[in-house]
Amino acid sequence: MKNIEEDIEHYINDLIRKIDILSEYCWGGLPKENSIKEWISNFETKEEQANALFLASKFMLFSVDQVKVLLKNLYKKFFLDPLLQKNIRDGIDVKTTWYNLLNNEFQQTRFIPVGNPSESSAHLLYYFRSINQLELNLFISLGEIFEFKDGKDTFLNNNIKRYIFIDDLIGSGSQAKTYNSSIIEKAKTIDENISIEYYSLFATDEGLQYIRDNTKFDIVNSLFVLDESFKALEENSRYFSNSKLPDFINLNIINAMVEKYKDKFEDELGGSTGFSNNQLLLGFYYNIPDNSLPMFWQKSSSWKPFFERIHKCDGVFYDV
Structure with a gap:
C-alpha cells in the first residue's frame, strides 16, 4: 500500500513539473502556480488529484x-x-x-x-x-x-x-x-x-x-x-489509449470524480461535461470555451478553476 501511495505522489510531482513546462513554453504562462495548487485542492484524495492532473496535462491551450x-x-x-x-x-x-x-x-x-x-x-x-x-x-x-x-x-x-x-x-x-x-x-x-x-x-x-x-x-x-476521440470521458478517448498508463490513472476513476463533484462545477447550460456534451480539453489564451470540461474553468464558492473563463451574459463577457 505504501509503495502505491509513493508511486502516486511521485506521479503527481512529475505531472506538476510537466504542467509547469507547458505553462512556460506552450500556454503563455497560464495557469498561474497558485491556480494549479488551488485547483488540485478541489479533489479529496491523492488518486483523484493524480487523475485530474493527468487530464490537465492533456489540455490544449493555444497562446x-x-x-x-x-x-x-x-x-x-x-x-x-x-x-x-x-x-x-x-x-x-x-x-x-x-x-x-x-x-x-x-x-x-x-x-x-x-x-x-x-x-x-x-x-x-x-x-x-x-x-x-x-x-x-x-x-x-x-x-x-x-x-x-x-x-x-x-x-x-x-x-x-x-x-x-x-x-x-x-x-x-x-x-x-x-x-x-x-x-x-x-x-x-x-x-x-x-x-x-x-x-x-x-x-x-x-x-x-x-x-x-x-x-x-x-x-x-x-x-x-476534432473527432469523437477528443471527447475526454468516452471509452474511445484518445487520452487513455496509452497502454503504459499506471493502474491508478484510468477513465473509470475520472468519470467517478465527475459524478462525485459535479454539483460543485456543473454549468447551467453544459452540465458537467461541457456544452453539447463536447467534453473538450481545449482553450485559447483569451478564453476557455464552455464546450470544454467545466471542472477546468468553473468558478464558484466551492470550486476553484484551473483556467479562468470569461463568461458572457446577454452577449456581454464578464469575469466571475
Whole structure:
C-alpha cells in the first residue's frame, strides 16, 4: 500500500513539473502556480488529484503566438489557395496577374466575426487582419450587411459577392444556425448567387456536420476537425489509449470524480461535461470555451478553476 501511495505522489510531482513546462513554453504562462495548487485542492484524495492532473496535462491551450500561426494558415488554406487554384485551372497566368486577381477578390469580399463585437470572434479578427496584413475596410459587423431601403431589405454594398464568417471553435454548431434565417436566407432572397462561408480554427466533426445539414452556408470548413476521440470521458478517448498508463490513472476513476463533484462545477447550460456534451480539453489564451470540461474553468464558492473563463451574459463577457 505504501509503495502505491509513493508511486502516486511521485506521479503527481512529475505531472506538476510537466504542467509547469507547458505553462512556460506552450500556454503563455497560464495557469498561474497558485491556480494549479488551488485547483488540485478541489479533489479529496491523492488518486483523484493524480487523475485530474493527468487530464490537465492533456489540455490544449493555444497562446497568442500559436493562434496567430493558426489564423495565417486558415487564411492561406481557405482564401488564398482556392483563389490561386481556381485561376490556374482557368488558364490564367497568376505570376503576372496575381496582385490584380487578389485585389479584385478583396473588392468583392468581407470578413465578419461570429457573434457581437464584444465576443471572442471579434477579438480573433483583429489578429486575423494584422497577421495577414489586410485592410481594415475588408472587415464589417453583422449590422453592416443589410439596409432597409424603399420598403425592402437590400445589401448595404451591392459590390460584395462573398461574406466570410471567422470563428475559433465550432462546438455544437447551434450558434451558426441562428444566422440561417436572419442572415443567409435574407441574403439569398436578395441575390441567390451570393456566397456565404463559415471557417473556424477548430470544429467537432458533429458540429461541423450539424451546420452543413441545418444551414444554407455555401461552404463550412475548419482548419482542424476534432473527432469523437477528443471527447475526454468516452471509452474511445484518445487520452487513455496509452497502454503504459499506471493502474491508478484510468477513465473509470475520472468519470467517478465527475459524478462525485459535479454539483460543485456543473454549468447551467453544459452540465458537467461541457456544452453539447463536447467534453473538450481545449482553450485559447483569451478564453476557455464552455464546450470544454467545466471542472477546468468553473468558478464558484466551492470550486476553484484551473483556467479562468470569461463568461458572457446577454452577449456581454464578464469575469466571475
